[in-house]
Amino acid sequence: MINLIYGIAGTFVLGVFAILFGLSVKGIDRKISARMQWRIGPPLRQPFRDVRKLLLKDNVLPDNAVPWIYNAAPIICLASLITILLFIPIGSIPAVLGSSGDIIVVLYLLIVPSIAIIVGGFSSGSPFASVGAQREMVLLISYELPLSMIIFTFAWAYSVLYPGIPALSFSTFEKYPIWNQFSPIGMFGVGIFLIIALLVTTAEMAKIPFDIPEAETEIAEGVFVEYSGRNFALFYLADAVKIVVLSAIIIAIFFPYNLSPWLSAYITLPHWLWYVVDVLFFMLKVVVLSIIAVTFLRTALARLKVDQIVRIYWFHLFIAGVAAMILIALDTMGVL
Amino acid sequence: MCAKLTKALDKSLWVFHVNSGSCNGCDIEILAALTPRYDAERFGVHLVGTPRHADVLLVTGPVTRDMEEKLKRIYEMTPDPKVVIAVGTCGVSGGVFHESYNLVGPIDRVIPVDIYVPGCPPRPEAIIDAVVKAWLKLERLRGEGGEQ
């Protein structure tokens, strides 16, 4: 019973937190992108205004759309993203559903938002949306391989180094930070994996240079071409929450550090305040990661073609991933 | 619905650009208005790729026979509340093409126009000014909504 109440309250609080924080990150992203182009840029609260405006607009249902799928897709997209957050520790607060799922669940749930977008695109009955949905599928197939490579390499390393612990659980990553396990050679491999993870984030966000599913200049916003009003506002929110989720996954795997163990030696604060400090530190990490993975790339580069993107993920990043895997494997087995 | 309009709408106008037969001069000026130099995004103006997301239709040029039906369809595709801005002398009156056998006429003969931006082509400042002033029309809608 207590668990149930904790779960429901946690979901609610996390959902509100993720939406508000995600919109703020989006505002920071737009501001920094503007500054990179020597513009003034919109105010930080612009995404909040956009959402409020979208909620006021007409919600158009195209004649040849499949109504229930068309309306359900945005809700599934947002809900699945918030569900992922329940499995990831935020700062020093353990994951709400941490005991019932590990990284495998997150990996699978991570596909659901993309599937929702694809299904929504196909169900809206527009040729542009179909093309966009097919491109989203291509993107999904492209980045899944490097992403799973990262996670399974680390899990294997943990299972060799610490036999008997749950190697795929986020608490293991938190207890034994990945950078401390290896000599410089293995750390180099981890660095390569970090770069791959950041590039996977960009693709998962479908931002330039990987924004082929919604390329507005060629296929008129692609998958979202028919969405308007409330439905589009939900997709907008999902986009904002997504960057928080993806950054939280990278943080949980690569940077599971908290301020409280280090600072508590110098300052004494009430117990609950340390949680606040850690959550603020977590938010800072999310902002930094999103600036690196999304803002810089999308301002500095142009859109790639579909085949170029597939080649980058299946060829270049795959080779880099195999190299990193070999480095980590040699290091773990003590060959070097 | 009009009564529900809030200030949020005024500061977040998404623009869809329709060329209904212009000579491309006005379109280049619209693009100029979106470049970093003029920075229309600081007012929340954002160029979108589909009329379904748009609040403002920027229509350039006189309406040719070919574009008449398409322009009407785009107008109907745009969800309410919406604003139509005619950019360029051609869109306002027919301009240099007013005698052409190929024209239906100025834009307001096909769809209702709220704001006119004359000039051949108008300066980017004028276009940005028109988009930002679109809230005047929205404010009027709000006033009417309040009375009902």
Ligand code: SF4
């Ligand atoms: S107003 Fe001038 S620049 Fe604009 S479409 Fe007409 S002729 Fe071209």
